[in-house]
Amino acid sequence: MKNLKLTRPLAFFDLETTGIDAGSDRIVEICILKVFPDGRRESLVERLNPERPIPAEASAVHGIYDHDVRDCPGFRERAATYLGMLEGADLSGYNVQRFDIPLIRREFRDIGTDLPMDGVRVVDAMTIYHRKERRDLSAAVRFFLGKELEGAHSAEEDVAATAEVLDAQLARYDDLPDTVEDLAAWCNPVREDAVDRSGKFVWKKKEIVFTFGKYRDQTLASVRDSNRGYLEWVLRSDFPDDSKVVVQAALDGRLPDPPKG
CATH class of the missing domain: 3.30.420.10 (Ribonuclease H-like superfamily/Ribonuclease H)
Structure with a gap:
């Protein structure tokens, strides 16, 4: 060193x-x-x-x-x-x-x-790296547009700069999709077998299965039956809202039907 x-x-x-x-x-x-x-x-x-x-x-x-x-x-x-x-x-x-x-x-x-x-x-x-190299809008404007952000933290200036940055990103990266639908999917990837948008639960053999924690790869139904307290803990904790909807449905005994096919 x-x-x-x-x-x-x-x-x-x-x-x-x-x-x-x-x-x-x-x-x-x-x-x-x-x-x-x-x-x-x-x-x-x-x-x-x-x-x-x-x-x-x-x-x-x-x-x-x-x-x-x-x-x-x-x-x-x-x-x-x-x-x-x-x-x-x-x-x-x-x-x-x-x-x-x-x-x-x-x-x-x-x-x-x-x-x-x-x-x-x-x-x-x-x-x-995170503390020394800024990753805020000012840094993005400098990197993608080659200029300084004027009036930083003015809502109007920030919005205008963000629109410019997004357009410059699309010009810079040829592999980025050019439709809002496809670009939104790129920004928020969802597994094909996901039950919730965050992918905390997935479908496996027509059962909802955990992808995290000590019950990873176990079915939601089996955990509900053996340890309801764990599901109640998930509801109280910092998990995405869409994941909590799935957990609440399990506790209420109304799990969604598996996808067809």
Whole structure:
């Protein structure tokens, strides 16, 4: 590290996983790069068998499929090695604070141990990027239109600038659709099998199935029958309104009919 002073090791790490839920998804690939104050480096990259099917949408992102990890070790078998590389080091990565650290700590807890975090300092490159590189309308005007936004936070100026930015975006990116219908679909992608717009629930074999949390891949009807309290918790929590409509319907005993075909 040329520009960062280290007083103890700094471990950069990244996880490829079965999904984006740090509370329930599993690791399919891990990479750790440990940088020491004297400049030495240790690195490790391994694939793991998550002991569950890898969803197609996850494989489409990281390119790792069930057959790629079928003969790989599970997390339990390699946990001691990972703990040895991470323990006693400060941690870094991209979005590690919100995703990678919570997920790997949960993996450790699932096998009866933990990654100690007392005194561990976390440097998240994504936090630096978001705080140092503005992503507001002024930045968009500068990037797409090559000028400064005059009268920022005046409603009239903001609206006019937004219209210009959108037109410039369409001119810049040839692959963007040029109809409102198609562009809205691009901005708000919905899975074909989704029950709700946010995709918290999907149709699978004519049953509504969770795509998140501890009941991932279980049917909504079975969870309603076994743990109504969990569904009531969803209603009280910060979930999209359309997802809550599905949950409320389940609690009321009026689940929608599956799509035909």
